[in-house]
Every structure is written in C-alpha cells, then in structure tokens.
Amino acid sequence: MQHKATRYAGSAFTHVILAGYSILALFPIVLIAINAFKDRASIFDSPLSLPNSESWSLIGFEKAMKNAHFFSFFGNSMIVTVTSLFFILLFGAMAAWALSEYKFRGSRWLLAFFAFGIMVPIRLGTVSILQIMVSLNLVNTLTALVLVYIAQGLPLAIMILSEFMQQLPKELKEAARCDGVGEFKIFFQVILPLIRPAVATVAVFTMVPIWNDLWFPLILAPGEETQTITLGVQQFIGQYATDWNAVLASLSLAVLPVLVLYMFFSRQLIRGITAGAVK
Amino acid sequence: MKKPLPWHIVVFLAPALLIYAVFSAWPLIDTLRLGFYTTSETGSQHFAWLANYQMLLFDSDWSESFWNAMGNNVRFFLVHMLIQNPLGLLLAALLSMRGVRGAKVYQTVLFLPTLLSVVIIGFIWQLILSPLWGVSETILTAIGLADWFQPWLGQEETALYTLSMMSVWQFVGIPMMLIYAALIAIPDEIIEAAVVEGASAWRIFWTIRVPLILPTLGLVTILTFVGNFNAFDLIYSVKGAMAGPSYSTDILGTYFYRAFFGYQSQLGSATLGAAVATLMFLVILAGVGVYFFFVQRKLQRFSF
Structure with a gap:
C-alpha cells in the first residue's frame, strides 16, 4: 500500500x-x-x-511586411542555408567515404585535421576571413556566407558520416567491385542511398546554426541586399524599438518558419540526437 | 613498384579539404600570425612581436576592459555549469524514468527554444523583462512577489546574470538531450540487478547511473565551455557592442568585436582584433586540452 x-x-x-x-x-x-x-x-x-x-x-504585421525587406531577408536565409547544406552534405560524404574506405598514408592525420574544426570555432579566424573575402571581392555577397558555412559545417559532417560508413556491411561494396563497378559509381549509387539516415541527422545539426547565425552576416554581408533574416530582424527591431506592434509581429514572423519545420521534423530530430544511444 | 596515384581518393577529398583549408584552417593560422603585427595610421602592417599582447594584458587602457570581459565570461560560464547543466541532468533523469506518460511531448517542448535564433530569444526576454511593458511585474504581483521586481537588465549588478539566465533558458535542451541519450543507453540488466538488491531509486541514480554517464557529463562540460567562451550574439543583440551598462555584460566575443571594428572614438584594428582572437583561441585550447588529457582519459577508465 x-x-x-x-x-x-x-x-x-x-x-x-x-x-x-x-x-x-x-x-x-x-x-x-x-x-x-x-x-x-x-x-x-x-x-x-x-x-x-x-x-x-494586424497593424504590426502590415508594418513589418511593408517596412522591412522581410521577404528578401527570408529568401537570402533560404538560399544561404540550402546551398551550404547541399555542399556540406555532398563534400562531407565524399571526404568521409575517402577517409573511412581507403587506407592511405596520412589518412589519420587528415581525420585529426578535420576533427580540430569541431572543437575550435571558425569565428576565431574572422579577421583573416574578412581579409580573404575583401581580396576575392566577395564582401556583401551570399557566396561569402556560403563558403564560410561550408567550411564550418564540414568537420562535424565528416565525423558523423565516416563513423556511420564504417558500419556499412563490407559485402555490398565487394560485390559491386567484383562486378567491375567503378569507385565513383559505387559511392554515388550504392553508398549515398545507404547513408540517408545519417545524412538527415547531419542536416538538422548543421542547418539550425546556419539559419540562426548573426556573426558572419553582420561582418561579411551586412548590406541591405544580402541581409539574412536573423540580421534583418536584429536591425529592424533596433530601428523600430518603440513600435511595439511591429516588433512583436516581426518576432512572430521570424519564429514561424522554424516552428513549422520543427512541428514536422521534431520526431526525426530527437531520434537523431538519441540515435547513438539505441544500439 | 610504384602504385599509380589513386585519383578517385584525390577527387573525393579535394573539395572538402580545399574549402576547409582555405576558409577555416588557414584563416585561423593567419590570425595567429596577424596578432604579432600592428597597424600604423596609414593602414600598413608591420611586425611588432608581442606589442599587441603587452597592450591588451598590461596597458591599463585595454587590460582593465580585457580582464573585465574575461571575468564576466568566467561568470557567464559558471552560471551555465551551476544551473543549466544540473537542470539538464534533472530533466533528463525525469524523462528517462520508466513509464513517464507524455515523455515525447515534454522532450519536444523542452528542446524547442534551442532551435530559435539567439537574437529572437534576446528580444523576447528583453520585452518581457522591460519595466515599460510590465509583464513580469504583473506576474510577480500575481504570485505575491511584487517587491522583487527590478529592471534586471538595466542594472550593473544583475545584467550579466540575467543574460546568463536567458541563455540557460534557451540552451538547457542540449545537455538534457545528450544526458537523456546516455541514460537510456544504460543496459536494463544493470538497473534491474540493483532493484532486486533493494537499492532505492535515489541511490541507483547516484551510484550507478551517474557514474556510467560521466563521459557524457564531460562532453557537456566542454561543449558548454567552448560555446560560452565563443558567445557573442545574445549580448550583442540585447546590449549592443558596448555591452552596457558600463561594460558590465562585456564578454570576450563583444570585446573582440570592438577591438576589430572599433567603437566611439576608438578606431578598430584588424591586427589588434587578431590578437584578441588569439587569446580566445588559447583559452579554448586550454579548455579542450584539459578535457582530452585529464577528463577524457580518466573517464574512459571509469566506463570500462
């Protein structure tokens, strides 16, 4: 009792x-x-x-839509996030495959070189990154942001994907090789479809920090044409700090896309985080 | 016998290696180099050995604010260690108990704030705490604590801790999920054996489960450390680059930004910014070093 x-x-x-x-x-x-x-x-x-x-x-929403270049900010964020994500996943998977499948001299060193980027934040190199972007004429372009985000996202992508690739059954690749299939075809047609679950995990982990970043948009692309939504909201609210309707409405609008995405993907996301645990 | 160059390996590695080397590894090395230079008024840079560091660490114009930012950053980190991570452990422990109804829903809700932009979180809390709007005053009055209300974000003594708590509120989901994942990975047999022996839930938690998840607690600690000593967005969006009131919320990230881009009459300097970034790099490296050489090694021995 x-x-x-x-x-x-x-x-x-x-x-x-x-x-x-x-x-x-x-x-x-x-x-x-x-x-x-x-x-x-x-x-x-x-x-x-x-x-x-x-x-x-709805006066706040009307003001937010009219005054801020809300849709262009939103579009910029979409372009930057999706493009970066695509290349992080593609290049990351390719490198992870090379590092986990082929044994060659220096492969351990390369892995360590990439692993360094997980622990040391890329922001610390901002001074030189800005100089490089100035010399490449890329300041105030979305390309600058994409390049930096790819470099930022690759280390974690390579670590997670190469760990996952090591667990793939050997027979699959060997069977393909016996049939005389080339190494590129094996990667793109056999391996890539197999690693989809790991790719989804990496995508979520990589996407959120890029979408939410304030630092690099502020430094590399602060121009009105190239502002991302995070920077745009920051500046817009700074300007209209006393217009409470507009501020509240633009905050709600900025939260909305993340909220909608989360409603659809929260299951996968949480499963991705806890996946390592369920062996 | 020379093997032919394995072209496919080169092709697989080249894009990632190139972009990572050019836009991440090289800028970091170049930043360490630039820290040894100074910029003259004409904009030319020349080698100056440790002049920047001497200025940052010992010249009272700069060193006072540097050590202020460092001290604030340590406090910022301590609040996360003392509140965010224990809270994450508590929530994870409750979520991982068997037969908690709605555990999935709780997880989803508790993790939500971590996905929102720090800028948005900063503004939302700023509005809520604002005496102008008075929402927090209304709420405190409703629960009989009307006298407690203060403009927490505006006072020197409380601003930094208020910002730290905003950050804790947002990011508690990360330690929670990592610890939760570690807790549910513990094999049931171990726990059941202890239950059969008659151990209480409290005792099982502290003597069996916590020791088994020590590696995860170590990981959470180092992630918190790196994240906190690299923080910038929250302070900048709530308090601006000046990190007011009177630099009481200044941390290394905002200090770096001011050294690099200048503020008020003080001109910014790329080389001085690089020196600040180098100091931040050393702090983070020291933390990561401690983690790998002591914590990680020792913990691995425990977990076997």
Missing part, C-alpha cells in the same frame, strides 16, 4: 517539474505570439489575455 503511494507521489513530482518547465519554455513564445495580434493599447493594458474582437489588430 505504502509502496504504491510513494510511486504516485514520485510520478506526480515528475510531472509537476516537467510540466512546469515546459510552461516556462513555451510561455515567452506564446506571449509574443498572442500580443502580436493586438492593438497597441491592449498590448499594454492586458498583455496576458488572448486577443479578442475588440483588441484584434
């Missing part, structure tokens, strides 16, 4: 803490979202209530 009671108490305690912290995690985001749909007076008078027919207003 007593044993059961303790278990109920323990379970209640667990849920109180988890639910309590979940509310704390969601509250700020919900608060911004509900106030984005209110008029200015209601934002200040009753910040905690849901918008109703009286307080409903």
Whole structure:
C-alpha cells in the first residue's frame, strides 16, 4: 500500500517539474505570439489575455511586411542555408567515404585535421576571413556566407558520416567491385542511398546554426541586399524599438518558419540526437 | 613498384579539404600570425612581436576592459555549469524514468527554444523583462512577489546574470538531450540487478547511473565551455557592442568585436582584433586540452 503511494507521489513530482518547465519554455513564445495580434493599447493594458474582437489588430504585421525587406531577408536565409547544406552534405560524404574506405598514408592525420574544426570555432579566424573575402571581392555577397558555412559545417559532417560508413556491411561494396563497378559509381549509387539516415541527422545539426547565425552576416554581408533574416530582424527591431506592434509581429514572423519545420521534423530530430544511444 | 596515384581518393577529398583549408584552417593560422603585427595610421602592417599582447594584458587602457570581459565570461560560464547543466541532468533523469506518460511531448517542448535564433530569444526576454511593458511585474504581483521586481537588465549588478539566465533558458535542451541519450543507453540488466538488491531509486541514480554517464557529463562540460567562451550574439543583440551598462555584460566575443571594428572614438584594428582572437583561441585550447588529457582519459577508465 505504502509502496504504491510513494510511486504516485514520485510520478506526480515528475510531472509537476516537467510540466512546469515546459510552461516556462513555451510561455515567452506564446506571449509574443498572442500580443502580436493586438492593438497597441491592449498590448499594454492586458498583455496576458488572448486577443479578442475588440483588441484584434494586424497593424504590426502590415508594418513589418511593408517596412522591412522581410521577404528578401527570408529568401537570402533560404538560399544561404540550402546551398551550404547541399555542399556540406555532398563534400562531407565524399571526404568521409575517402577517409573511412581507403587506407592511405596520412589518412589519420587528415581525420585529426578535420576533427580540430569541431572543437575550435571558425569565428576565431574572422579577421583573416574578412581579409580573404575583401581580396576575392566577395564582401556583401551570399557566396561569402556560403563558403564560410561550408567550411564550418564540414568537420562535424565528416565525423558523423565516416563513423556511420564504417558500419556499412563490407559485402555490398565487394560485390559491386567484383562486378567491375567503378569507385565513383559505387559511392554515388550504392553508398549515398545507404547513408540517408545519417545524412538527415547531419542536416538538422548543421542547418539550425546556419539559419540562426548573426556573426558572419553582420561582418561579411551586412548590406541591405544580402541581409539574412536573423540580421534583418536584429536591425529592424533596433530601428523600430518603440513600435511595439511591429516588433512583436516581426518576432512572430521570424519564429514561424522554424516552428513549422520543427512541428514536422521534431520526431526525426530527437531520434537523431538519441540515435547513438539505441544500439 | 610504384602504385599509380589513386585519383578517385584525390577527387573525393579535394573539395572538402580545399574549402576547409582555405576558409577555416588557414584563416585561423593567419590570425595567429596577424596578432604579432600592428597597424600604423596609414593602414600598413608591420611586425611588432608581442606589442599587441603587452597592450591588451598590461596597458591599463585595454587590460582593465580585457580582464573585465574575461571575468564576466568566467561568470557567464559558471552560471551555465551551476544551473543549466544540473537542470539538464534533472530533466533528463525525469524523462528517462520508466513509464513517464507524455515523455515525447515534454522532450519536444523542452528542446524547442534551442532551435530559435539567439537574437529572437534576446528580444523576447528583453520585452518581457522591460519595466515599460510590465509583464513580469504583473506576474510577480500575481504570485505575491511584487517587491522583487527590478529592471534586471538595466542594472550593473544583475545584467550579466540575467543574460546568463536567458541563455540557460534557451540552451538547457542540449545537455538534457545528450544526458537523456546516455541514460537510456544504460543496459536494463544493470538497473534491474540493483532493484532486486533493494537499492532505492535515489541511490541507483547516484551510484550507478551517474557514474556510467560521466563521459557524457564531460562532453557537456566542454561543449558548454567552448560555446560560452565563443558567445557573442545574445549580448550583442540585447546590449549592443558596448555591452552596457558600463561594460558590465562585456564578454570576450563583444570585446573582440570592438577591438576589430572599433567603437566611439576608438578606431578598430584588424591586427589588434587578431590578437584578441588569439587569446580566445588559447583559452579554448586550454579548455579542450584539459578535457582530452585529464577528463577524457580518466573517464574512459571509469566506463570500462
């Protein structure tokens, strides 16, 4: 009897803490979202209530859409993130394959060379990166951002993918080789389709920091034409700090794409993080 | 007998190696080199041995703010170590208990803030804590703590800790997920054996599960360390490059930015920026070194 009671108490305690912290995690985001749909007076008078027919207003969204180059910022972020991701995955998989499949002199050193980039943040080289971009005439271009993000994302991609490739059954490659299939064909037609789950994990880990980065857009591409959404929101809000409608609306708009993506991919994402554990 | 050059290996490696070497490894080495140069007023750079470092570490104009930023950064890191990681451990431990209903939902919700941009998080909390809006005052009044309210972000004594807590709020999901993954990887037989022996859940947690996940706790520590000593976005978007009030929230990232790009009447200097980046590199390298040579080695022995 007593044993059961303790278990109920323990379970209640667990849920109180988890639910309590979940509310704390969601509250700020919900608060911004509900106030984005209110008029200015209601934002200040009753910040905690849901918008109703009286307080409903879309003025903030209208301002955000009109003033900021919201769609171009959004487009820039999409281009940079998708292009970087594509090349990180392609070049990363190719290098990981070379390092895990073929034994050659110096392969261990190369692996260590790439591993260094996981621990040491690429930001520390910013002074020289800016100089290189100036000399290549790439300042204020999206190309500059893409190049830096590829360099930033490769080390982790290579580590995760090469570990995964080592676990692939040997028979598959050997069978293909016996049939006289070339090394490139083996990689693109046999190996790439097999590593899809690992590619998905790498994609998620790599995508989020690129989308959210403020540092490199601020330094390499601060021009209005090339601003990413993160930098754009930062500057826009700095300018309109007192226009609460516009600020709340643009924050909600900036959160939205990530929120939508997360709703679709949260399962895979969480499985990807815990995948190493389920052996 | 000379083997032909394995062209396919070269082709597989070349793109990754080239981009990584040119835009990551080389800039880092070049930054270390530039730290030994100074920039004259005409913009030409010449070798100056340790002049930058002497200025940063010993010239009172610069060294005071350098050590201030370093001290703040250490505090920023300590808040994460003392609050974020224990909280992550607690949440992970609760999530990994058997038969917790809704564990998947909790995971999804608790991990959400880590995906949002630091800029957005910074602004959201800034609004919530703003005395102008008064949301936090309303809430504190509702739970009877009206007297507690202060403009935390605006006061020198509290601004840094408030920002640290905002960062903890955002990133607690990462240690939580890493520790959770380690906890569910512990074989059931070990735990069951202990249950049969009559050990309490509390005791099982501290004497069996925690020792088994020490390598993960080490990893969480070093990830926190590198992330914190490289932080910039949050302070910059809430407080700007000046890291106010009166530099009380200045950390190495914002200090680096000011040395590189200048502020107010102080001109920025690429070479001085490079020297600051080199010092940050040494701090991070020291942390990573300690991790690999002591923590990692010792922990591996434990886990076998």
